[in-house]
Amino acid sequence: MSVGHTGVTTSAESGSAGPVIVCETPQDECGVRDVLDRLGDKWSVYVVVELTPGTKRFKELQRAIPGNISQRMLTLTVRRLERDGLVKRTVYPTVPPQVEYELTELGRSLTHLVKALADWSIAHRPAIAASQAAWDAAHTGEGMRG
C-alpha cells in the first residue's frame, strides 16, 4: 500500500472477502452508507467545512480543523476525499513543497447538506442534551449501584 496500513480504498477491489453491505433493497436506503461512511470518517466533514470558504494548504487545514487531527489522518482523509472526487489536490513543485486543496463541484454540492446537518445539530443540541441528561438520570445505578 502507499499510504499506511489502512489504505485509502475502503472496501471495493482491495479484498474479495468483505461484502460489508449486501444491498438488498433496490435503491432507497442502499446508497446511504456510501455517504455516511465518508461523513462518519470523523474528519472528512471538517475538511469539507474548512474547504468551503476556499482553497487551503495542508498545514492550514491541519491547524483549522478542531480536535488536533494528526498528519496521518489528515493525509488519509484528503486522499479518500480526493478519490471520491470531492476534493481537488494541486501540487506546486516548489521548495519547500506546497499542496493546495479545494472542493470540486461535487464537493461543493455537498456543503449545503453539511450545513443543514450542522444547523440541525446546533438547533437541537439543547433538546438532545436534555434528553441525554434525563436518560442518564433515569438509568444511574442500573447495574453499578454496589
Next chain:
Amino acid sequence: MSVGHTGVTTSAESGSAGPVIVCETPQDECGVRDVLDRLGDKWSVYVVVELTPGTKRFKELQRAIPGNISQRMLTLTVRRLERDGLVKRTVYPTVPPQVEYELTELGRSLTHLVKALADWSIAHRPAIAASQAAWDAAHTGEGMRG
C-alpha cells in the same frame, strides 16, 4: 455498565480522560460532531430510515435493516437513539415480551435530512464511483509494483 463493554454513553460523564473534541470554535462547525457521531454509527441511520414509515418491533427492525445487524449492535443503537431522544421505546409486559420502537418528534425532524443525504448519495454515486475508478487506475502499482 448495563449494556455490555461499550456502554451507551459516548464520551460525556463516563470517563474523565477523554475530551474527544475541544470545541474551540464558537458554534459554526462545532456541533456537527454530535450528529455525525450518531449518524456515523453505521447502523443509526438505518434505524431512523426503517422507523420513518412507522412503529416497528425489535425483531422487525433487525430483519428490515440491510447488512445483518447483530442483536448486540441493534440494542446498542436503539439505546443510544433513545438516550438522544430520537426514538421512543415502548415495552408491553406480555409473554413473550414485546417492545416497539418509534421516532419521536425530534427523530422525525431528522428524517428529511437523512432523506436529503440518501438522495444526494444516490444522485452522485455514479460520479463518485467514476472518480474512484479513475483514481484507482491512476494509482495502481504505486508502492506495490515489486
Next chain:
DNA sequence: CTGTATCCGCTGGGATACTG
C-alpha cells in the same frame, strides 16, 4: 512543508451463550 511507514492501544462490532 508534505507525506509515508511502523508500532501500538483502544474501541467498534461480530459470534455466542445465557436470562427473563
Next chain:
DNA sequence: CAGTATCCCAGCGGATACAG
C-alpha cells in the same frame, strides 16, 4: 421475543521516525 454478558478480533487512529 427482547436483552445482557463475555470472548475475541479487525480496524481506526494517535505518536513517532524517516524521506523528498
